[in-house]
Amino acid sequence: xxxxxxxxxxxxxxxxxxxxxxxxxxxxxxxxxxxxxxxxxxxxxxxxxxxxxxxxxxxxxxxxxxxxxxxxxxxxxxxxxxxxxxxxxxxxxxxxxxxxxxxxxxxxxxxxxxxxxxxxxxxxxxxxxxxxxxxxxxxxxxxxxxxxxxxxxxxxxxxxxxxxxxxxxxxxxxxxxxxxxxxxxxxxxxxxxxxxxxxxxxxxxxxxxxxxxxxxxxxxxxxxxxxxxxxxxxxxxxxxxxxxxxxxx
Amino acid sequence: xxxxxxxxxxxxxxxxxxxxxxxxxxxxxxxxxxxxxxxxxxxxxxxxxxxxxxxxxxxxxxxxxxxxxxxxxxxxxxxxxxxxxxxxxxxxxxxxx
Numbered sequence: 485x486x487x488x489x490x491x492x493x494x495x496x497x498x499x500x501x502x503x504x505x506x507x508x509x510x511x512x513x514x515x516x517x518x519x520x521x522x523x524x525x526x527x528x529x530x531x532x533x534x535x536x537x538x539x540x541x542x543x544x545x546x547x548x549x550x551x552x553x554x555x556x557x558x559x560x561x562x563x564x565x566x567x568x569x570x571x572x573x574x575x576x577x578x579x580x581x582x583x584x585x586x587x588x589x590x591x592x593x594x595x596x597x598x599x600x601x602x603x604x605x606x607x608x609x610x611x612x613x614x615x616x617x618x619x620x621x622x623x624x625x626x627x628x629x630x631x632x633x634x635x636x637x638x639x640x641x642x643x644x645x646x647x648x649x650x651x652x653x654x655x656x657x658x659x660x661x662x663x664x665x666x667x668x669x670x671x672x673x674x675x676x677x678x679x680x681x682x683x684x685x686x687x688x689x690x691x692x693x694x695x696x697x698x699x700x701x702x703x704x705x706x707x708x709x710x711x712x713x714x715x716x717x718x719x720x721x722x723x724x725x726x727x728x729x730x731x732x733x
Numbered sequence: 734x735x736x737x738x739x740x741x742x743x744x745x746x747x748x749x750x751x752x753x754x755x756x757x758x759x760x761x762x763x764x765x766x767x768x769x770x771x772x773x774x775x776x777x778x779x780x781x782x783x784x785x786x787x788x789x790x791x792x793x794x795x796x797x798x799x800x801x802x803x804x805x806x807x808x809x810x811x812x813x814x815x816x817x818x819x820x821x822x823x824x825x826x827x828x829x830x
Binding site: 647652653661 | 772775776779780783784787788791812813815816817819820823827
């Protein structure tokens with residue numbers, strides 16, 4: 485650490501988000517196995533371990549692993565009922581899958597040397613777009629053309645309606661963008677902050693104790709943020725689903 | 734079987750008490766507090782900013798298509814701002830639901 489003080493001050497906090505192939509060199513193709521694929525796979529295996537092997541015994545009085553699985557399940561189940569009502573329960577599997585994927589992606593990203601795949605807008609954007617498209621299609625299937633009443637405000641004067649139409653459409657399309665940017669932005673910001681503090685520690689010699697303490701604090705905060713962001717993403721999915729099921733509320 | 738009957742009665746009593754406790758817990762559950770106001774605030778800011786950017790880019794694109802540089806840019810940027818506020822207000826409405 486002491487030798488680090490005479491080196492150039494060189495922090496690259498964003499390098500941790502680079503996607504690189506693991507077993508090959510050169511360009512990335514859709515089939516290239518990258519560090520991102522690896523950590524998605526680890527997340528998948530974690531989910532399977534928790535939910536397939538964890539509750540296989542099916543004890544009436546759950547053990548440790550089983551109660552973790554049950555708590556997560558009941559938590560999301562309750563959230564769907566609270567926000568989207570009993571009708572929303574039909575779409576519970578999808579929402580639960582989303583929650584688990586994001587939760588595992590976020591939490592695994594906190595391990596040292598790991599890769600946070602939820603920090604990429606490419607990933608969260610696809611998740612948000614899937615929610616957006618399916619919710620919009622669902623709104624049309626459930627309500628028919630009445631769903632368009634969301635954009636065509638019949639209580640406004642006729643001359644104003646085209647303007648309001650544009651405003652409403654814009655505000656409708658804002659949702660998937662903010663949905664995805666919030667998750668990716670939070671993940672990226674937290675990890676970059678930790679990396680910056682780590683860079684400070686590398687050049688400060690004995691004074692490194694201060695940034696190391698800061699890293700501990702930020703890491704604790706990140707533990708919170710990681711779970712809350714998974715929760716927020718899921719709860720917003722429920723809110724949008726509710727809008728599609730009961731428009732005009 | 735008086736013993737059996739007594740046991741059944743106890744069980745009923747227990748399940749009655751359990752459902753009472755459950756009802757009380759679900760009633761007082763602080764659902765709204767978990768959905769913290771900081772999160773709502775961030776959400777509203779994001780929606781406002783993204784609405785403006787959205788309108789701006791839309792106007793820029795329309796101008797590129799029609800070759801009328803500043804006109805659509807100005808109109809759509811303003812409409813985008815309004816759209817952002819609309820999205821923000823919708824989020825704010827969730828607060829008092």
